Amino acid sequence: MADKSNQHYVPKFYFRFFSLDGKRICVLNRKNGLTIEHAPIKGQASKNYYYGDLTVEDRLQVIDGLFSSVLHNLKNAGTFEGYDPKSYVLLLQNLMLQKSRTLSARNKSKPMQDRLLQLYLEVQINNDEKLTEEQKDRFLGMIGNVAANPKQYQNMEMAVSVDVAEYLMDLVPVMLINKTNRPFIFSDAPVVFCNLLLQKITLRGVLGAQTPGLLIFYPLSPKHLILLFDANSYRIKGVRNSVLSVRDLKDVAALNKLQIHNASNAVYFSEYQYSRYVSELWRQEKTKLREHRGTVVEAPGFDHDGEPLGDIVHSFEPQLPFFPDFIFLYHEIVQEKDYRFSRREEYA
Template sequence: MPDGKNQHFVPQRYFRKFSADGKSISLFQKHTSRFIRAASIKHQASKAWFYGDEEIEKAVTALESVGGSAIDKILSASDLCELDDETFDGMRLWLALQRHRTEAARSASASVDNDLLHLYLESKLHIMEEQGPYSRAELAAVIPKLEVIPAQAQLTKIGIGVEQSHNLDDLAVVVLKNKSTKPFIFSDAPCVYHNVFYEKVKGVGVLGARSVGLLIFLPLSPAKCLMVYDSNVYSINPPPTFIKTVGNIADISAINSLQMHSASSCIYASNHLDEGYVRYLWDTQKDRVKDNSFVTRKFSSFDSNNRPSSELRLYYEPVLNIQFRLSFMKTQKSPAGVFFRSRDEFMNGRT
């Protein structure tokens, strides 16, 4: 296999945090319910030329290295107070990169990417003068058949996400230390964004980097999980000093269940002896797991005479279809009939 061909969308260095031998991992396949006790890490969360070419993967790997070093420091720290701002900046970069780089992320936005391409070409065609061998009508008939190159569309989103990772800098950070008898598990889309504060809000997106009520979970090992949260609306009891010990199996299972919903195809565990637990979690969640593809809403705009003049479209990522609660996290009640588009707006509205 040529160098660079097998390109990972979840890095091998991340898998090794959950592997006893650094080479293999136990996996559960969602679509077949098959459990494999020892699968090679080398062939997990990867596809041939996933990013398009070797040079692009090298650029992604360079970003991964910066963020990965920060994640390593957080995992090994006994107190997050000892870490500098550069480490937390690297952590936020890694979260943004990992959120946007997966196969699940690519699939979720595929229909929107194509829709935006069609709208762009239609707008250009509308103002284009008739010229060349094809009429405007002939060109218009071709547009719906065109599709974006998935890797290029995803790379654009990765770039935007990484560039805007500073938008997470006001969120609180805590490492959950697992003292229960069940491990943290992860999936092929391990960085999960969720929102309990606005879980009942419909028709708009509430998972943006500046969204009120944003929650981010990233398992770091079988014993630790990174939790990043909006402390304006969530409170942890008792207030942690960056590290929170969790012994309640129900809390560990709630966090693990997020992985069942975010996964494209595979859920991973560090030990094959956890097969029964993984299957149990899947059985409790499988009927609630839904397609996480972006939602498209269409509206008509009206001119001064109240006649439809154009169509507007809203695209957003839906919240995972899970009833998510943690015994140690209290959620402020969201105000009825009021929707804040960003944490800045929320804070201004409260003062």
């Protein structure tokens, strides 16, 4: 019986899309840039009881088996032409689930989880008539040290993410085919959300599933990468039958740098002959790399008439500190003074 205590947040089947022998993969450590030639797949992007128990792991193994077939067939086809609707829905669900299950996602959500728990406890303490004012003050002074259970919250976010996948249906899928002599790489957080249209907007989140300008990148092999884009915000040159041949090394480097920035601990690649290439990409970006933490903003809220609503707690995922300039992608950049909140159907 397989040991289920070592639980993966990037499934092993995905690693095999990039592995030469199906067992090992090349690794670059995001923190120090060191590389390893033969790292066992079974030990990558995993932790002991990462999901907390075996129930979630058992369910994910069933789901991953379904997703594995969908991604494998898409990789072999190399195009979205003729891709059946049921498989496409499963692809979007896989994409959202994969994004939500990583260590990076856990770290981004934790500040908001902690703050919501602290606010809940604050209300409970203030409303507890059995406590004296002195006891309330003492307990309230300890709230700042309270932390939520990240496993429990992440499991709920994973379940919600599958339902959110339907909001990506309007995005246009393109298969990027790498025609250069450098490979696509991936990280322990392989699904990257980016918004080049709204890159100047920093005071609120612009990576939501319904946000105008959303771009999604998902490597599928050293030669294949899935791109989903908002056709009302971007124009792509050279797409034929849902396929775009990427021939410029600068574009491949930019796509790979997104993976380095999105990674929590590690970046992976297929063959060790590319170790100097991957290391050089890391060297170029290392001073810009940041830990993944969500932003929590607390501010007074007001209704449409200007009447106060009390404090509002707002949390969002910041953009990566890297905005690629792709040769094949054309777009405007919205300035912060011109930004108005909207969803894609409203923006269109």
